[in-house]
Each structure stands twice: as structure tokens, then as C-alpha cells.
Amino acid sequence: MLTVNAVEGLRAHVGRWRKAGMRIAFVPTMGNLHAGHMSLVSRALAHADRVVCSVFVNPTQFGPGEDFEVYPRTPEEDRDLLTAGGVHLLYAPSVDEMYPYGADGATRMEIASLAGQLCGASRPGHFAGVVTVVCRLFNMVQPDVAVFGEKDFQQLAIIRRMVRDLAMPVEIVGAPIRREADGLAMSSRNRYLTAEERERAPELYRTLVSLSDALAAGALDWPALRAEGLARLERAGFEPDYLEIRHGEDLSIVGPEVRPLRVLAAAELGRARLIDNVGLSGPDTDR
Numbered sequence: 109m110l111t112v113n114a115v116e117g118l119r120a121h122v123g124r125w126r127k128a129g130m131r132i133a134f135v136p137t138m139g140n141l142h143a144g145h146m147s148l149v150s151r152a153l154a155h156a157d158r159v160v161c162s163v164f165v166n167p168t169q170f171g172p173g174e175d176f177e178v179y180p181r182t183p184e185e186d187r188d189l190l191t192a193g194g195v196h197l198l199y200a201p202s203v204d205e206m207y208p209y210g211a212d213g214a215t216r217m218e219i220a221s222l223a224g225q226l227c228g229a230s231r232p233g234h235f236a237g238v239v240t241v242v243c244r245l246f247n248m249v250q251p252d253v254a255v256f257g258e259k260d261f262q263q264l265a266i267i268r269r270m271v272r273d274l275a276m277p278v279e280i281v282g283a284p285i286r287r288e289a290d291g292l293a294m295s296s297r298n299r300y301l302t303a304e305e306r307e308r309a310p311e312l313y314r315t316l317v318s319l320s321d322a323l324a325a326g327a328l329d330w331p332a333l334r335a336e337g338l339a340r341l342e343r344a345g346f347e348p349d350y351l352e353i354r355h356g357e358d359l360s361i362v363g364p365e366v367r368p369l370r371v372l373a374a375a376e377l378g379r380a381r382l383i384d385n386v387g388l389s390g391p392d393t394d395r
């Protein structure tokens with residue numbers, strides 16, 4: 109696996125591959141890689157001749173008081189995993205390389221209405237930071253296809269929307285959520301959980317599954333189901349941020365009878381903010 113830190117090197121390698129007629133896939137990450145990320149890499153390998161993966165902890169998507177400083181950084185382990193996973197090029201830029209005029213002064217993207225709801229409501233500016241860095245990374249890598257996980261379902265929907273709105277020539281592929289054996293969605297932030305919180309954490313997924321099962325069975329009183337779900341999470345020690353249903357493609361606000369439908373939640377458990385979602389009997393879920 110090639111490792112490059114500067115855009116010139118990245119462009120030289122990718123340019124050579126492109127000249128040889130190869131299709132390029134891209135997997136952007138913030139590092140601290142786990143099996144969830146590696147499933148994105150497998151998908152990317154299935155879609156292209158060459159796979160580029162970036163590791164960059166992006167300061168512009170963290171709000172004041174969030175975990176940017178302490179976000180887990182594990183460069184050696186990441187490099188080993190990516191090498192073993194068959195990635196062809198690791199792009200690991202510094203903050204200066206990504207934002208030559210400083211992260212605060214960088215030209216920023218604005219996004220459509222999707223950004224102010226769900227996670228965006230409690231993390232103002234987060235999705236603007238995500239699309240800013242993803243747009244910049246797309247311009248640097250110029251991939252044919254890019255793979256994003258469905259765990260960050262709102263991020264995936266916002267990136268699809270950005271690509272459509274700005275006519276970017278990149279195919280966006282969503283990859284199903286990878287879960288631990290007890291159902292907890294894999295996430296770098298799971299390492300913030302204490303042993304005791306880790307035991308309780310799968311209750312988030314179980315709650316989403318039971319709501320989704322009720323909806324699939326024809327239940328239509330979403331406010332009642334939602335109240336039940338929130339109470340269940342609180343009993344398990346979570347501080348819920350939101351528990352909502354949305355259209356399963358564009359995240360528009362819809363009723364419980366609509367398909368495809370997603371049930372989405374975010375909740376704090378100790379130091380960790382966990383997010384998860386479940387699709388209603390669509391092919392795009394690994395349930």
C-alpha cells in the first residue's frame with residue numbers, strides 16, 4: 109500500500125491509474141479503523157480497480173466542547189488494517205494540507221434543509237464541516253465511486269444530495285451497518301463506554317428493532333411508539349437526543365405507513381453519543 113500525505117503525490121498516483129483506464133474508489137474515514145470501516149473497503153474493492161482510503165480527523169465537523177482533541181488516533185493500527193484489507197493508497201493529510209489557510213478561514217459549503225434536523229439540530233455546523241471536507245477530498249482524489257456507511261444515515265443522505273445539487277461526477281454507494289454480536293453498531297466512539305455501559309449499549313439497537321417490528325406489523329400511532337421507545341432508552345440509562353421516523357431515501361418527514369422508512373435515534377450513554385438506525389424490511393439493512 110502506498111502512503112501519501114500531500115495532494116501532489118496523491119494526484120500523481122491516481123492520475124497514473126486513471127491513464128491506464130482504471131476505475132478509482134474512495135473510502136473517506138477519520139481513522140481508528142474497525143471492522144465497520146473494513147466492510148466499506150470491501151465494498152470499494154468490489155466497485156473499482158484501485159481503492160484510495162483517507163484518514164483525516166476533520167476539525168471543522170466538531171463543535172466547541174466536542175471530542176476533536178481526544179478523538180482516538182491510531183495511525184499504525186490503521187495502516188496495518190488497510191494494508192491487510194487490500195487498499196492501494198492511504199491518503200493521510202495534515203490539517204495544514206487540508207486547510208492551507210486555516211480550518212476556520214476555509215471556504216465552506218452550505219447545505220440544504222436536511223442539515224438542521226436530527227443530528228444537525230444538536231450539532232450545529234457539523235454537517236457543513238462534513239460536506240466541506242468531503243467536497244475537498246473528492247476534488248483531491250477525483251474518485252469514480254465513494255463508499256459511506258449507513259450508520260451515519262443522515263451524513264449519507266446529505267452527501268448524496270450534495271453530489272446531486274453540485275452535479276459531481278461521483279457515484280455514492282451506501283454500505284450496511286456492521287454490528288457487534290450483541291447488535292451494537294460498530295463505532296470508534298464505542299471505546300468511550302465503560303464496561304458497564306457497554307453491556308447496556310445494545311438496548312439502543314433493540315429499541316429500534318422493536319419499534320421497526322411494530323411499524324412493520326402495521327402500528328400507525330407513531331407518537332405512542334416513540335414515547336414508549338424514549339422511555340425504554342431512559343430506563344436503560346440513556347439520555348436520548350432524538351428518536352424519529354423518516355423517509356428511507358431522502359430523510360423527508362413522512363408518516364409511519366410510508367415505505368421505505370427509517371427509524372433513527374441518537375442518545376448519550378456516559379461519555380459516548382451513540383447513533384443508530386434501522387430500515388423497514390428494505391434490502392439495504394443487514395438485520
Ligand code: PAF
Binds near residue numbers: 136138169238260263
Ligand atoms: O464518517 C466519517 O468518518 C466522517 O464524517 C467523514 C465522512 C470521513 C468526513 O470527515
